[in-house]
Amino acid sequence: SSELTQDPAVSVALGQTVRITCQGDSLRSYYASWYQQKPGQAPILVIYDKNNRPSGIPGRFSGSSSGNTASLTITGAQAEDEADYYCNSRDSSGDRVIFGGGTKLTVL
Amino acid sequence: QVQLQQWGAGLLKPAETLSLICAVYGGSFNDYYWSWIRQPPGKGLEWIGEINHAGRTNYNPSLKSRVIISLDTSRNQFSLRLTSVSAADTAVYYCAREKAYCSGGNCLNWFDPWGQGTLVTVSS
Numbered sequence: 001s002s003e004l005t006q007d008p009a010v011s012v013a014l015g016q017t018v019r020i021t022c023q024g025d026s027l028r029s030y031y032a033s034w035y036q037q038k039p040g041q042a043p044i045l046v047i048y049d050k051n052n053r054p055s056g057i058p059g060r061f062s063g064s065s066s067g068n069t070a071s072l073t074i075t076g077a078q079a080e081d082e083a084d085y086y087c088n089s090r091d092s093s094g095d096r097v098i099f100g101g102g103t104k105l106t107v108l
Numbered sequence: 109q110v111q112l113q114q115w116g117a118g119l120l121k122p123a124e125t126l127s128l129i130c131a132v133y134g135g136s137f138n139d140y141y142w143s144w145i146r147q148p149p150g151k152g153l154e155w156i157g158e159i160n161h162a163g164r165t166n167y168n169p170s171l172k173s174r175v176i177i178s179l180d181t182s183r184n185q186f187s188l189r190l191t192s193v194s195a196a197d198t199a200v201y202y203c204a205r206e207k208a209y210c211s212g213g214n215c216l217n218w219f220d221p222w223g224q225g226t227l228v229t230v231s232s
Binding site: 029030031033035042043044045048049050054086088089090094095096097098099100101102 | 145152155158168169202206208214215216217218219222223224225
């Protein structure tokens with residue numbers, strides 16, 4: 001299969017913990033990467049290699065993976081974390097890149 | 109710190125050819141894939157295709173018949189051509205560098221950095 005499925009929208013109270021999930025068959029062999037996109041801006045990488053953060057990404061962002069599901073967790077969500085989040089991997093053949101449909105995170 | 113800067117025509121008429129260029133500053137093409145990704149207004153990310161340092165390409169099957177991605181190593185640039193555009197091709201187009209490999213039974217990939225994006229509008 002060459003699809004990644006995300007919930008369209010998730011909300012979290014300020015300072016609380018939120019988990020955004022991504023499901024797909026390719027995730028049984030690929031670790032997902034995660035991107036944050038704010039309106040009018042290019043996506044930025046927040047998690048790669050299952051649970052690694054690029055320089056400059058706050059420690060409240062973490063990743064995990066189990067079976068066909070990858071998760072992005074924000075521990076102590078801040079107002080500036082309100083954004084669209086996309087997961088990404090390659091398909092099981094390795095020849096094509098696939099993105100999840102995106103999750104809109106609202107911080108209440 | 110690798111940076112990508114992209115440019116190209118932002119307004120096209122139906123049936124014309126979309127052409128975008130992405131310049132790579134501060135790095136080489138080796139060991140990475142170089143991709144084009146687009147995002148229609150209000151929608152999600154769609155991978156268009158990629159090229160590696162050896163010139164090997166992979167394309168999204170839904171666009172394959174209309175897409176050419178090429179590499180100019182002398183100028184440190186790669187480019188996208190999309191023929192016979194229609195309103196459905198209206199989107200912000202991004203270039204991005206991808207690292208992808210398999211190790212120890214697991215595979216991984218990630219895109220970093222991304223270009224700034226170019227809005228391409230197709231309208232008569």
